[in-house]
Amino acid sequence: MIPAEFDYHRAESVDDAIRALAGGGEDAKLLAGGHSLVPLMKLRLAAPSLLVDISALDELRGVETENGTWRIGPGTRHAGLQDRDDLGVVAHAASLIADQQVRNRGTIGGSIAHADPASDLPTVLLAAEGSVEAQGPSGSRTIAAADLFEDYLTTSLAADEVITSVTMPSLDGWSWGYEKFARRSEDWAMVGVCALVKASGGQCEDVRIGLTHMGSTPLRASAAEEAVRGGPLDAERIAAAAEQAAEGTEPPGDLNATPDYKRHLARTLTRRALEQAAGA
Numbered sequence: 001m002i003p004a005e006f007d008y009h010r011a012e013s014v015d016d017a018i019r020a021l022a023g024g025g026e027d028a029k030l031l032a033g034g035h036s037l038v039p040l041m042k043l044r045l046a047a048p049s050l051l052v053d054i055s056a057l058d059e060l061r062g063v064e065t066e067n068g069t070w071r072i073g074p075g076t077r078h079a080g081l082q083d084r085d086d087l088g089v090v091a092h093a094a095s096l097i098a099d100q101q102v103r104n105r106g107t108i109g110g111s112i113a114h115a116d117p118a119s120d121l122p123t124v125l126l127a128a129e130g131s132v133e134a135q136g137p138s139g140s141r142t143i144a145a146a147d148l149f150e151d152y153l154t155t156s157l158a159a160d161e162v163i164t165s166v167t168m169p170s171l172d173g174w175s176w177g178y179e180k181f182a183r184r185s186e187d188w189a190m191v192g193v194c195a196l197v198k199a200s201g202g203q204c205e206d207v208r209i210g211l212t213h214m215g216s217t218p219l220r221a222s223a224a225e226e227a228v229r230g231g232p233l234d235a236e237r238i239a240a241a242a243e244q245a246a247e248g249t250e251p252p253g254d255l256n257a258t259p260d261y262k263r264h265l266a267r268t269l270t271r272r273a274l275e276q277a278a279g280a
């Protein structure tokens with residue numbers, strides 16, 4: 001299908017993009033890789049009156065690692081993350097997104113701002129307790145991932161705010177596992193699980209578990225975290241904790257999976273992701 005008519009502005013800087021957004025009102029939208037927004041426009045599920053193109057802004061691209069923190073430019077494409085061994089679970093999750101053509105265009109900022117609960121990187125951001133820096137007409141603010149994802153395709157970003165940085169702790173001393181289940185390789189996740197584990201002497205000192213596609217936003221599997229935190233990281237304890245992975249969730253049923261099947265997947269994938277993180 002053909003999108004509804006729209007105006008187009010190629011931003012020359014972040015400040016220029018914010019000015020254009022603010023001038024364009026509620027119907028103005030940023031365009032990064034276009035791999036989520038343009039399909040919606042073609043289906044006429046989105047009809048922005050103005051597209052502000054930030055895809056050529058070098059200032060929004062790149063990765064810096066300093067003081068135990070990864071600072072990732074939102075315009076960094078999945079392809080720019082997928083082969084970076086130093087980015088651990090971020091690189092791995094990026095490598096599992098769709099196919100290489102999508103990864104060559106799609107950006108981490110677009111994925112996070114779009115807030116599709118089936119997306120992989122928002123779950124990693126939530127599990128890692130990361131944040132985004134958002135800049136608008138009245139300045140910058142930091143939004144923790146836990147306060148960012150509000151509902152299906154809905155974030156706490158204002159219409160005239162641009163994500164200028166994605167920040168995550170580099171989690172030195174932590175190990176990770178990311179499990180994604182899809183009907184065909186390169187599909188969206190039916191369910192995905194990101195497990196981050198800090199262990200010492202076979203004991204789990206701390207743990208964070210993020211769930212993909214188990215609700216209208218990415219979620220933390222708090223009951224499973226509680227069940228594994230502070231105890232031995234053995235197969236029995238991991239399996240028992242994973243049984244609680246779906247607690248409190250209300251996953252949407254769809255063509256691929258019923259809610260019950262998704263709960264089953266969450267339990268199974270949590271066990272696998274924890275085992276992977278624990279090296280079990």
Ligand SMILES: Cc1cc2nc3c(=O)[nH]c(=O)nc-3n(C[C@H](O)[C@H](O)[C@H](O)COP(=O)(O)OP(=O)(O)OC[C@H]3O[C@@H](n4cnc5c(N)ncnc54)[C@H](O)[C@@H]3O)c2cc1C
Nearest residue numbers: 030032033034035036037098106107110111113119120163
């Ligand atoms: C066939 C296909 C399969 C896919 N499979 C997967 C998958 O398995 N896993 C997965 O995680 N994703 C998947 N995706 C989504 C893909 O990762 C998208 O690229 C990504 O979700 C959006 O990034 P984008 O740069 O294309 O954003 P765009 O489509 O350009 O923008 C998306 C939204 O984010 C906003 N936005 C963009 N940048 C910023 C910014 N800096 N600040 C504020 N708002 C911003 C836009 O205004 C828009 O509302 C798939 C996409 C396709 C087409």
